[in-house]
Every structure is written in C-alpha cells, then in structure tokens.
Amino acid sequence: MTTAQSQGSPITMIDRVASLLQVFDGQPRLTLAQIARQAELPRSSAHRILQRLVELGWLEREGYQYRLGLRMFELGSKVVQRERLHQACLPFMYALHRSTGLTVHLSALVSGEVLHLERIGDWPKKGEGWRLGARQPAVHSAAGRAILAQLDEAQWPELAFPPAATVYGSHTMAQLRRDLERVRDRGGVALDVQGCSAGVTAVAAAIGPPAGNLRAALSLCGPAETTPTQEAGDTVRIAAMDIWYAASGVARRPTRPARRHDHPRGTARRHQPRLLTPPPPEATA
Template identity: 40%
Template sequence: MTTASPAPASMIDRIVTILDSFDGPHGFTLAQVVARTGLPRSSAHRILEHLVKVGWLRRDQLHYHLGLRILELGTLACYQHQLRGAASPHLYELAHSTGMTVHLAVLDGPEIVYLDKLGGRSSLRVPSRIGGRAPATCTGVGKVLLAYAEEAGLEAVLGRPLPRPTPASIGTERRLRAELAHVRDRGIAFDREESAWGLGCVAAPIGPPGSPEAALSVCGPIARVNLEHLVGPVRASAQAVWASVGAGRTAPPSSLHGAPAPRQPIGA
C-alpha cells in the first residue's frame, strides 16, 4: 500500500503521482487514488478522467486501471532498448572505421527521433542528441524511412509547410516525392547540407525489405567526405544491425512507433 505524501503542486507532478499509485495488479477507485496520492478529490477526478480520455488509464465502472497506451509505451521502450543494444557494437565499429558521427533513429510522424549517437573524429559539430528530434524531410535517416512509409503517413508530412533549415532543404512536394522514389530505388538516402551547412550524411534502413523499423546514418563534413564511398559500409552496418535485432527479438514493435520524446528540433 502506497502512503500518501504531501500533494505535489505542478500538473505534471500530479499526473506522475497518480500513475505511480497504480503499483499493483488491481484497479483503484477515486477514493483510493485520493488516499494514495494525497491529491484533492476534485483534482484527482479531473486528472483521472483526462487520462482515461487519452488512453493512459481505463475506467471499469468505479475502478480505474492502467490503459493500453501505458502498455504500448512500455513495450516500445523495451524494444528501443533492445534495438539500441543490438545496434551498439555495429554503430561503434562504423564510427571507428569512418571517424564520423553515426546515428540510430526511428520515425515519428513528420520527425525522426534519435535513439543513439556516436561521435566521430571530425571537428565539425553535428547538431544532434540522443532523444532529440529533427524534421524527417531534411535528414538522411528521415528520408530513408519516409521512402517506405504508407501514403497516409506521407500525407501527414505534406499537410504542412516543409521545414527548410538551409536553402538546400527540400521545399516542395514534387521534389520530395521524386527524392523518395530515388531512395527506394537505391535503398539509401543522402543529406547534402539539407539539415545544416557543411554537413553530409548517408543513411540506410534497418528492417525487412520495404518495411524498415529504424535507420542509421553516417555524418561528417561534406567538403572532405565522398558520400558515395560510404554507401557500402553504411548498408552493410544496417544489415548487420537488423540481423542482430532478429536474433534477439522478443516482441515486434511494428505498430508502436511514435512514442513521445522531447520535442527539440535539431539537424543531422
């Protein structure tokens, strides 16, 4: 039984306190949640009902239970940990052999989320971070994932103005569709100063043919790197990562992409 502590002041703290109170296999009534959290009854009821509405909780008559969205996020967190763990040695080898920055990313709507980043020896700063986001249309990993996305997913990207961090960024639907068709033909994507000046990237999909679940990229100073020479190593590393994931997979995450992550647009 959880002992209630002084009621937290901020809304986020209150939500976390309520979710943390669900520490057993059974549901709880409003009165029990109030007793376990120390929150005012009206505040607890309002938050509980909103969490039900967004799927974090479900209500069965008088009792509240953890919802499917919590299960989905927990499964995704386990998968992403598995993916990152399987990819880690291959990312390290690629970063070491090329001396460049290596990224592992997944697609979340119009953005990509970086699951991992290993820095290279280049003095050029690559503006990215683990857990950060970037516009998918401006990055190699984003384009290689958009190339195989369903039309509905692509329409969500095209339903808003395309971000243009640099003049080289893709700015029209026609050019984007042509670029994605080229990516599908080669199974590889490039970022030629589209996310940041001076930066070039090569990206390859990770996953079964035509249905990638993630992507990796190598990034470095475009003036000193022949991106075409990196196609082979990047593709080989992506295939090696997928082989490692398949060998250790415990649960497919195909419907779980899109977990919230800190929204801080970045380039890479």
C-alpha cells in the first residue's frame, strides 16, 4: 500500500472529484482555499477540477466563491421525484392487485427498454422479463408503448427491434407507429396480447400527462385467456392518473355530479370503471 493510500488521500480522479463535492455538504459557498483544504487536495489540482465542473454546470462560480450548480440540482430532483412516485404508487398498486387479482408493475423508460421498478403479485412465476428489476424492449411491452405514445418521435430514445418472443410483438417502425395510434385511440391504454411472453396479456397506461415528464407507466398482467382487457384497461388508466395526482400534489378538479338524464337507463353508467381508493398505510405495511 502506498503512503497516499495509507493516509487516506484521494488517489484517483473520481476520488478527487467526490472529495471535492462532499465539502459542499452543509456549506453553500466556499472559496478555492477552503475547498482544497477540506478536500485534502493540492490547490492547483482543486482549481483545475473546479474549473471543469463549472464548465459542465455541476458547480457555479460567483467571484471567489463556488457553489453547487443547477445540473446537480436537476439530477437530485430526479431522485426525489422517483422516490415520491414510488411511494405514491404502492397503495394504488396493492389496491389494484386485490381488486383485480392481476400482477401490477411500475415501470420506467430507460433508453430503449422498460425497467420494472416495482411488482405486486407473483404471476407469471416463470419468465425473466417480468421479475422485479428486469427489462423488456419498449417496442414489445405494453408499458413501453404506453409511454412512447405520449411522446413526440423526436423525444424517443434510440429504439431497437430485437426478435420478439412471439409473433405478436412490434417488428418494424411502421408497425410500432400503427400500434401507438391504437394506444392513443384507446385513451392512452396500451395492450400487449402475448407480445412479450406466450400466454401473458398486459395492459398499461402512462402515469400522468406528457408534460409531467415522468416516463413511467403502470401495468396489469395476467393469463391471456382470462384477462378482461377492456375492464383492466379502464382501471389501470384511472389508477395511473390518480397516482400522478398523488405524486405531484396537483389538486384534482372536482367533477360535476352525474345527472339522471346524463345516463339513459341501461346505458353507460353501469359500465364506468370503479375508481380505486388506496388502503390506509397500515394495510400495505
């Protein structure tokens, strides 16, 4: 072990940058001399790193003092947003699982794939693509298509069309565009009938409006032969919007109470999907 290592001094560039940034914990503004001393870095090395971090937007300089930059704030806010979304989702996901008996996934768009961030339910027991932490091609999955349907093509990540597990997946860009038009026609509900896995049907809806910029979706999956796609689609769409309201803190506009003449006898009223009420916190602990 070298002397520098034994004394705990930073020995790599990553170590040096980390040591430098850590000195801002609890100290909003610092001078070069203060940063170099607290990070235990040579003043010349600290100055060189600080200059580059300012150029990249990680730090900002005001006169002789440095402070954390907006780029750092942007990344930190994404972590806070993700955690807030996850906590807001859980009560609704448990309620969905109990009321439908289907497995519920919370997924996020990561590059050209969807990453399963949370899963409530244990079906299907087989299939690597459905486990917690697994990824699926966005073009094949209901969650991926629900998110892509909200975005302009210029906002899409680079998409790949790997061989689908079944003949029902999207194989070309033209086919994907047609699929996304159908998603929009269904009010944002994406349907995957055995596209990712044989025997599995999934329905999904993006969480929140396009301006919400969450790039996340809620989905239900179950056996292809028994999953009621219309009812499940209506339910997941409403739950996804409820989650967005809960996560964003935006107040939902009160809806006008239905009048008798709004629903002629024997028509739409009985087919309206039931709004989910999340259970009390102790029920999901």
